[in-house]
Amino acid sequence: MIKKTIALVGNPNCGKSTLFNTLTGSNQYVGNWPGVTVEKKLGKIKRSDHELTLVDLPGIYSLSTSTLEEVITREYAESGEVDLIVNVVDAANLERNLFLTLQLMEIGKPMIVVLNMIDVLKARGDVLNIQKLAQRLGVEVVEVVASKAEGIETLVETMEADHQPAKFIELYSPKILKLIKTIRESLKISVSPNLHAIRFIEEGMVAALDHGKDAVDLSALNQTVEEALKDNPLDRDMIISDEKYRFITEVSRDVLVRNASDKPTLSERIDAILTHRVLAFPIFLLIMWGVFSLAFGPIGAFAKTYFEAFISSVIGVIASFLSAIGVSDWVYALVVDGILGGVGSVLGFLPEITILFIVLSILEDTGYMARAAFIMDRILRKFGLSGKSFIPMIIGFGCTVPALMATRTLENERDRRLTMIIVPFMSCSARFPIYAVFAAALFKEHQAVAVYSMYLLGIAVAILSGIILKRYVTKGITSNFILELPEYHWPTLRNLTLHTWDKIKGFIIKAGTILVLASIVIYVMSTYTFALQPAVDAADSIIGSIGTFIAPVFSPLGFGDWRSSIALIVGFVAKEAVVSTLGVLHGVGNAASAGISELAAPIQNAYTPLSGLAFMTFSLLYMPCIAAFATLKREMNSWKWTLIAIGYQTGVAYVVALVVYQVGTHLGF
Amino acid sequence: MTLKDLLPGQRGVIESLGKQSTLRKRIIDMGLTIGTEIKVIKRAPLGDPIEIKVRGYQLSLRQHEAHEIHVQVLSD
Numbered sequence: 001m002i003k004k005t006i007a008l009v010g011n012p013n014c015g016k017s018t019l020f021n022t023l024t025g026s027n028q029y030v031g032n033w034p035g036v037t038v039e040k041k042l043g044k045i046k047r048s049d050h051e052l053t054l055v056d057l058p059g060i061y062s063l064s065t066s067t068l069e070e071v072i073t074r075e076y077a078e079s080g081e082v083d084l085i086v087n088v089v090d091a092a093n094l095e096r097n098l099f100l101t102l103q104l105m106e107i108g109k110p111m112i113v114v115l116n117m118i119d120v121l122k123a124r125g126d127v128l129n130i131q132k133l134a135q136r137l138g139v140e141v142v143e144v145v146a147s148k149a150e151g152i153e154t155l156v157e158t159m160e161a162d163h164q165p166a167k168f169i170e171l172y173s174p175k176i177l178k179l180i181k182t183i184r185e186s187l188k189i190s191v192s193p194n195l196h197a198i199r200f201i202e203e204g205m206v207a208a209l210d211h212g213k214d215a216v217d218l219s220a221l222n223q224t225v226e227e228a229l230k231d232n233p234l235d236r237d238m239i240i241s242d243e244k245y246r247f248i249t250e251v252s253r254d255v256l257v258r259n260a261s262d263k264p265t266l267s268e269r270i271d272a273i274l275t276h277r278v279l280a281f282p283i284f285l286l287i288m289w290g291v292f293s294l295a296f297g298p299i300g301a302f303a304k305t306y307f308e309a310f311i312s313s314v315i316g317v318i319a320s321f322l323s324a325i326g327v328s329d330w331v332y333a334l335v336v337d338g339i340l341g342g343v344g345s346v347l348g349f350l351p352e353i354t355i356l357f358i359v360l361s362i363l364e365d366t367g368y369m370a371r372a373a374f375i376m377d378r379i380l381r382k383f384g385l386s387g388k389s390f391i392p393m394i395i396g397f398g399c400t401v402p403a404l405m406a407t408r409t410l411e412n413e414r415d416r417r418l419t420m421i422i423v424p425f426m427s428c429s430a431r432f433p434i435y436a437v438f439a440a441a442l443f444k445e446h447q448a449v450a451v452y453s454m455y456l457l458g459i460a461v462a463i464l465s466g467i468i469l470k471r472y473v474t475k476g477i478t479s480n481f482i483l484e485l486p487e488y489h490w491p492t493l494r495n496l497t498l499h500t501w502d503k504i505k506g507f508i509i510k511a512g513t514i515l516v517l518a519s520i521v522i523y524v525m526s527t528y529t530f531a532l533q534p535a536v537d538a539a540d541s542i543i544g545s546i547g548t549f550i551a552p553v554f555s556p557l558g559f560g561d562w563r564s565s566i567a568l569i570v571g572f573v574a575k576e577a578v579v580s581t582l583g584v585l586h587g588v589g590n591a592a593s594a595g596i597s598e599l600a601a602p603i604q605n606a607y608t609p610l611s612g613l614a615f616m617t618f619s620l621l622y623m624p625c626i627a628a629f630a631t632l633k634r635e636m637n638s639w640k641w642t643l644i645a646i647g648y649q650t651g652v653a654y655v656v657a658l659v660v661y662q663v664g665t666h667l668g669f
Numbered sequence: 670m671t672l673k674d675l676l677p678g679q680r681g682v683i684e685s686l687g688k689q690s691t692l693r694k695r696i697i698d699m700g701l702t703i704g705t706e707i708k709v710i711k712r713a714p715l716g717d718p719i720e721i722k723v724r725g726y727q728l729s730l731r732q733h734e735a736h737e738i739h740v741q742v743l744s745d
Contacts, residue, residue: 061695061698061699062694062695062698062699064694064698092725093724093725093726094725095700095724095725096699096700096724096725096726099698099700234703235688237693237694237697238686238697238702238703241697241698241702242697242702242703245700245702245705246702258725271727275711275713275714275720276714277714278714280713280714281714370729374713374718374720374729375713375714375715377713377717377718377731378713378715378716378717378718379715387718411692411695480692480730480731480734481718481729481730481731481734482692482695482696482699482728482729482730482734483728483729483730484699484726484727484728484729485720485727485728485729486726486727
């Protein structure tokens with residue numbers, strides 16, 4: 001058995017993830033990079049005599065700037081762990097993609113180039129001479145169409161074969177080549193000497209200090225470089241890239257014949273409409289409306305009705321099974337009232353949440369998100385945000401955790417921080433059950449309005465927060481907006497399924513573990529007093545006492561009921577737990593036919609429409625769940641800012657819910 | 670003349686990149702080197718950012734970033 005570790009590297013939007021999914025299918029798992037907690041995606045291909053481990057690295061444009069993702073890629077690709085670098089290149093965007101290719105070759109490891117999206121290139125009428133490209137680069141080149149799984153067999157065979165380390169292409173001017181040689185000899189770095197010599201020309205000391213070299217010796221070397229490049233019209237950071245691109249331009253003329261016609265491509269024609277001066281915003285609003293009405297409108301509701309009936313019958317079967325085998329009343333109550341009542345009340349929302357994730361995945365895969373960022377940038381800038389903040393905000397409607405990670409595209413640290421503070425205000429799918437349950441119980445005629453108003457409130461609070469916080473968080477900085485607008489693509493079914501399944505799996509696992517556990521704990525704590533006697537009234541139970549102690553805090557907001565306090569606290573574990581906890585505490589599930597509708601009566605007793613609205617408002621805005629909290633801490637890399645963020649969120653939640661309730665009361669609602 | 674002054678549909682060749690330009694290195698590495706041809710495709714509906722075509726792909730950047738990119742206009 002031959003084992004190989006392969007690093008998959010490429011530009012953003014080159015179809016790398018699609019290729020990774022096509023190659024490894026469901027045989028994937030996620031790990032973390034040592035030291036930093038950027039997600040590390042691994043996948044395996046097992047065949048009779050080979051086992052290939054593929055590592056999907058973050059999409060990057062270059063190895064020579066120093067964002068976290070570029071550093072991770074560079075360090076990993078150089079490391080001894082990697083046997084082969086597979087560089088995915090978007091054939092339809094050859095020149096820019098080859099820039100990274102040349103940098104990767106300078107690492108000096110065995111490497112192959114995978115030309116993806118050959119179909120797009122052909123459809124455009126361009127002709128690419130692949131043999132010639134391979135010859136010019138001196139590495140093997142394989143063509144694939146990852147989205148249609150074409151060329152995969154050949155690719156796998158090529159990956160299994162042995163390859164020589166990539167040769168250093170002497171594409172630079174004699175002066176630079178001489179400098180590279182000098183630096184290489186004085187630095188004596190054993191791994192990727194050419195790459196590091198070149199980095200030294202570009203960045204000077206920074207590059208070499210990474211390797212623990214002595215700064216004193218280096219200043220002389222640095223001086224040599226300065227001296228040699230003195231008469232050069234270009235700056236040090238420009239000269240290497242400039243020469244690389246000269247070479248690329250020349251190679252590209254040699255291997256690629258571009259279709260001379262100036263006829264706009266399909267992608268350009270679509271773009272002309274979607275970012276049209278007049279139509280762009282109406283279309284954008286229509287798309288957003290489409291996302292929500294698909295998930296939470298008639299289709300979602302239809303799917304939900306059947307799914308709930310299914311869950312109720314499953315619970316019914318379990319309940320009758322338990323009575324049939326004659327379990328004790330205590331066990332019966334724990335399982336049926338505690339676990340099934342709690343978890344069942346959340347699981348019912350699975351169809352709607354699934355649809356939401358599918359639609360969001362489509363938006364991400366097609367390339368529309370970049371256009372939304374493009375048209376919204378001007379507006380968002382007024383609120384201290386950037387067009388790039390917009391992509392995480394949309395993803396936030398699904399789940400806050402990936403949304404926080406998506407903020408990495410914001411280059412400026414303070415821009416990014418502000419976006420991370422406001423992203424949790426975008427109502428994630430886990431919060432939807434809260435609005436749905438409350439709206440159904442309290443706003444019968446206007447359920448949809450009540451639910452949608454929560455989403456709009458979240459957006460409004462996010463934007464107002466931008467205005468308030470930009471004075472403190474992003475004051476005085478110039479932010480950037482350098483964003484590639486990729487070709488539009490049809491989302492592939494495989495990507496869509498894998499992506500959605502990933503999210504749904506998370507939801508189901510959460511329901512099966514955290515919510516079950518929370519439900520059991522809540523149930524047990526609500527049936528016993530502190531003296532470990534069975535509680536006659538749940539309000540005297542352990543959890544009842546805790547809730548009663550905290551409740552006065554929430555009284556001014558209209559929901560001073562002890563159950564509300566407990567539900568909100570448990571909601572920190574997972575926002576779905578707000579509903580499941582209310583389900584347990586209100587003893588839903590008694591009739592062995594648990595369902596969402598059963599929460600309606602207790603909610604009508606415990607809340608007025610106004611206090612219910614205040615509760616929904618607070619649930620929307622207060623600190624995100626523990627997973628989001630951990631992500632926030634990790635991505636902000638600062639306890640201070642993490643605590644500021646969740647403190648701010650919870651403070652805002654309290655104030656807004658207070659205003660809703662107090663103003664509403666004075667207006668006579 | 671800078672990239673900011675080009676009208677949609679106009680082409681230009683990059684002459685130099687301003688030193689103050691933040692993310693200058695990123696811009697260079699994305700293929701906006703001296704002598705590269707750029708075409709302005711459009712402005713966003715609200716006038717900013719702009720969309721350009723460079724080396725066969727579309728890139729968007731803000732007016733103030735475009736202002737740092739000096740170009741020579743090409744006439745058709």
